[in-house]
Amino acid sequence: MARRLTSAGISTRPQLAPAAAPSEWWRSAVVYQVYLRSFADSDGDGIGDLTGLRQRLPYLAWLGVDALWINPHYPSGGADGGYDVIDYRAVDPDYGDVADLEALVDDARRLGLRVVLDVVPNHTSDRHAWFQAALADPHCPEAARYHFAPPSEEPPNNWQSLFGGPAWSRTPDGRWYLHLFAPEQPDLNWRDPAVAADFEETLRFWLDRGVSGFRVDVAYGLYKDAALRDNPGVYAPTLFGHGPEQAMTWNQPEVHDVWRRWREICDEYPGTMLVGEVCLADLEQVALYSRPDEMHQSLSFRLLKSPWDTTSFAEAISSALDSFATVGAPVSWVLGNHDKDRQVTRFGGGAVGRARARAAALLMLALPGSAYLYAGDELGLPQATVPDEAKRDPIFLRSGGTRSGRDGCRIPMPWNATSGVGFSPDAAADPWLPIPADWGRYAVSRQTSRSGSTLNLHRRALALRKEHPAFGSGRATVSTQGDVLTVRCAGDDETVRCVVNMGAETVLVGDAGPVLLASTARVRRSGDTVALPPNSAVWLTES
Structure with missing residues (x-):
């Protein structure tokens, strides 16, 4: 049986997206x-x-x-x-x-x-020209554009690469250089x-x-x-x-x-x-x-x-x-x-x-x-x-x-x-x-x-987003009730809602204006109520 939403729920204060100049x-x-x-x-x-x-x-x-x-x-x-x-x-x-x-x-x-x-x-x-120059001559100007450390038994610090392993590798002459990603991506010294x-x-x-x-x-x-x-x-x-x-x-x-x-x-x-x-x-x-x-x-x-x-x-x-x-x-x-x-x-x-x-x-x-x-x-x-x-x-x-x-x-x-x-x-x-x-x-x-x-x-x-500027640039209020998330966007000329049912049961959305778009054809309307199936969303205008 479908659950009916009430006006109760958790909400946040509305936020204004400033109007965009061309x-x-x-x-x-x-x-x-x-x-x-x-x-x-x-x-x-x-x-x-x-x-x-x-x-x-x-x-x-x-x-x-x-x-x-x-x-x-x-x-x-x-x-x-x-x-x-x-x-x-x-x-x-x-x-x-x-x-x-x-x-x-x-x-x-x-x-x-x-x-x-x-x-x-x-x-x-x-393979960038700067790094190649720095490999050839530790004292060239290009070497200062990267993070090099002198030869030693251990890396200069404990920093790790986001791609796995230490963030320091050795040059052929034994220096350490920093790469927070792959060894082929030496970090620049800004x-x-x-x-x-x-x-x-x-x-x-x-x-x-x-x-x-x-x-x-x-x-x-x-x-x-x-x-x-x-x-x-x-x-x-x-x-x-x-x-x-x-x-x-x-x-x-x-x-x-x-x-x-x-x-x-x-x-x-x-x-x-x-x-x-x-x-x-x-x-x-x-x-x-x-x-x-x-x-x-x-x-x-x-x-x-x-x-x-x-x-x-x-x-x-x-x-x-x-x-x-x-x-x-x-x-x-x-x-x-x-x-x-x-x-x-x-x-x-x-x-x-x-x-x-x-x-x-x-x-x-x-x-x-x-x-x-x-x-x-x-x-x-x-x-x-x-x-x-x-x-x-x-x-x-x-x-x-x-x-x-x-x-x-x-x-x-x-x-x-x-x-x-x-x-x-x-x-x-x-x-x-x-x-x-x-x-x-x-x-x-x-x-x-x-x-x-x-x-x-x-x-x-995307077409409706352009036709209804409240989407994309309205004042947004976010609310939840159980498994249902609602974003209400108030524009200069109209107010629109996106209601998402993230649960496993159909819910009834009340006080629903015209349906602009739904993520599934299984959304059903009866009077001022919309039946919203599990894992679906609907765009509504305010009645």
Whole structure:
């Protein structure tokens, strides 16, 4: 029997998402994350490229997103999916060249889309010219741009790599160098002014080519404790983010000066923005990176790491709204990305996981602020199983296989139901990661013709988000009652609600106005009451 909701419940005070001026498009934008290597292969080498992405821009315009963020396109050593950069002002030949990126930006602009690039300021590739010079001559100027320590029996401190093992490795001459990720990714020393000066040139290089901003990798890093003191603890991936246990490694106060300078540069290019990857446990600290004179946004990962229950989701939403309100910044919501298992799998897999992922999508797209949608999540892709011998992720390799790694969320995009799923042209080379045999069932071509598909659910939600500005920019109030989570968004002209049933029984939602959209066709209306099945969500206007 269905439970009927009453007016009782736990609620938070309403939070206002400030109205966006035209130049502040990012305040309520839906940004589509493109994992370039896996999106579309135009030349048949099995690797996605800029021309392939350019050919698929009409799909993104049809879907209804506002911008696309491209994972690193730079020449790379290939040790960490492009995040080990050799040259920040070039394009990896696997992807094309600078002219291809310029053409992509021009085509995107004509379709009403903005392009945001990934920039990686915490570390370079070990094949970067600076690091190669430092290996050859310990006394050269380039050596001061990294963290080197003299030869000794033990590493300089207890810092650990996020990919497993010590964060220090030896050079051929016995020196130690710091890498908080893979050994092929030596950390830069931002206390050397030459580092800052070079990155300012990089920003201007790409801004001059028309990009609309940057997603900043490891924005909470860059500066380390000047004395390289031991960390008091070890980071656990199950936490919401780094905290006091990593006090010497992350979130040093000097890093905020970097973002103030980068903000000044972006202000010279109207309509551009910075969004930071800030993986800290304390959301109030995350929000500080989005103060009015720093980055425009810092990503909120609480939903990405929360289990499927009302308490966790309500706390994730309300804490983010409260924290970012203190600095006047919008929240940047994330449910999926290239570093975490796909939602369908995280939320239980199979039919249950798919239902929950669809409901979660409606919830995220209802929230005030911007939303970051990872390529393939709009298709309801699950986490793919990748044979160990085909895995590329350094997390898997450095952990000796004890951690599965991230390859399963980076499988090429399925465009049609052929054996190669339309990722590459006919008779192409094998894709860089193996495509599961059943991947075609999720293909864009199949889902476009099914009105109830996950793809069409996303497309309809994005259209309604534009038609009803209370979604994305309203004053939000979060409440819970049992297994039901409600977000009420009050705009200037109307009030809308997103109600999510996270439990195992159907519930009755009373005082329901017109239904704008539901995550399942099994939602039923009777008078002013809506029957909401388990693991589903509905968008309602106020009656």
